Amino acid sequence: MLIKILPSRAFVRCNVVLVLGAFATVDAQAELKSQAVEIQQYGGDVTDSKQVLLQGVLGFRGGQYVDQISVNSEAWGGEGGHANSKLELGDNEYVNEVELHYGNLLDFIKVTTSKGRSISVGGSGGHKKEVLKDIRLLSLGASSQAGFIKGVELRYIKNYQPSKEVTSNARCIVSFLPPETERTEYEEATVRELRGLITTWEQSASRENVVIQEEFIAEAKLGSVGQGVGGDLLARGHKTSNRDDWQAHIKQRLQDSQDRASTTSGTTKTKVPKGAVAVEVVTVKIMQGADGKFWVLPTTGSSWIIKNIETEWSSFLGCYDLTGKLDAQVSGLKAHRKERHSFMFYE
Numbered sequence: 001m002l003i004k005i006l007p008s009r010a011f012v013r014c015n016v017v018l019v020l021g022a023f024a025t026v027d028a029q030a031e032l033k034s035q036a037v038e039i040q041q042y043g044g045d046v047t048d049s050k051q052v053l054l055q056g057v058l059g060f061r062g063g064q065y066v067d068q069i070s071v072n073s074e075a076w077g078g079e080g081g082h083a084n085s086k087l088e089l090g091d092n093e094y095v096n097e098v099e100l101h102y103g104n105l106l107d108f109i110k111v112t113t114s115k116g117r118s119i120s121v122g123g124s125g126g127h128k129k130e131v132l133k134d135i136r137l138l139s140l141g142a143s144s145q146a147g148f149i150k151g152v153e154l155r156y157i158k159n160y161q162p163s164k165e166v167t168s169n170a171r172c173i174v175s176f177l178p179p180e181t182e183r184t185e186y187e188e189a190t191v192r193e194l195r196g197l198i199t200t201w202e203q204s205a206s207r208e209n210v211v212i213q214e215e216f217i218a219e220a221k222l223g224s225v226g227q228g229v230g231g232d233l234l235a236r237g238h239k240t241s242n243r244d245d246w247q248a249h250i251k252q253r254l255q256d257s258q259d260r261a262s263t264t265s266g267t268t269k270t271k272v273p274k275g276a277v278a279v280e281v282v283t284v285k286i287m288q289g290a291d292g293k294f295w296v297l298p299t300t301g302s303s304w305i306i307k308n309i310e311t312e313w314s315s316f317l318g319c320y321d322l323t324g325k326l327d328a329q330v331s332g333l334k335a336h337r338k339e340r341h342s343f344m345f346y347e
Helices: 189-203 210-219 228-236 243-263 331-336
Strands: 016-019 022-025 036-043 057-062 066-071 074-077 095-102 106-113 118-122 128-132 135-145 148-158 164-177 182-186 267-271 276-288 294-308 319-321 337-340 343-346
Touching (some): 036 210, 057 118, 095 148, 148 210, 210 243, 210 294
Antiparallel strands (some): 016 022, 066 074, 066 148, 095 106, 095 128, 095 135, 106 118, 164 276, 276 294
């Protein structure tokens, strides 16, 4: 394979190009675009506005100007103008294009999703215009003045290339307890869902680049278990401006849920039997980012499996081990230890 790099230009011409860790065939010149997370303000000052994750329902009100922008129950602006149809983002759907017209106020806004659906509101004014394409809108904030939207702040992935699903319904080991260790079982489903989120985050996505981290936050809604954690977060209109806020929020929710369960007799304390191991498992999708790196996206909360180390170790065959250490506790797994999708896998 011959790759010719032209340092003085932003283009390469070749038959096979290595882009972000993956091979792609091109017939003509291909521009190498790198993904990046950006925050941009349009219109008036938005310094004091907090960001809201763009999940769920997006809505606008307006007439000559943009009167209101809302995300779920969180809203900026006034009640004037007419209410445009709300746009509820579906599974695997995100905003990939935004058009803005603005001056001292926000005159017009239009958003289009990855599935071609769009909503818009506003008039024909605004001496400045901006169209953002090939993005993934992550979150937004706004400021208002006299019942109108003064300015908007968008946080998005530039040159977005979505991760691809490699494997679905994969079982991942996220933690384990050795024999004769005391453990607490929580009856509340929210605890298991939050555990599924935070353990996969800490052992997979949090170790990758910022784009993968943002994809995890945007996609990790646990829709397959009903409203669950994602629905609760959306109902609260949780505000966040970065990954640390999101992680701190999930951890605090987990602690609150555990404390509540402990005070309402929603826990059971037991000891792992002698000669057995307790393993915490989460069902996930194995994803591959545009840079070629693999990460996991939880689709269920966590659950515990207790098996005899000597006679039932084969129950863990076919599992990914995010801890990378279970075979040290369960010796029968050592001969089956492989690497698959950059994770330890028991074949």
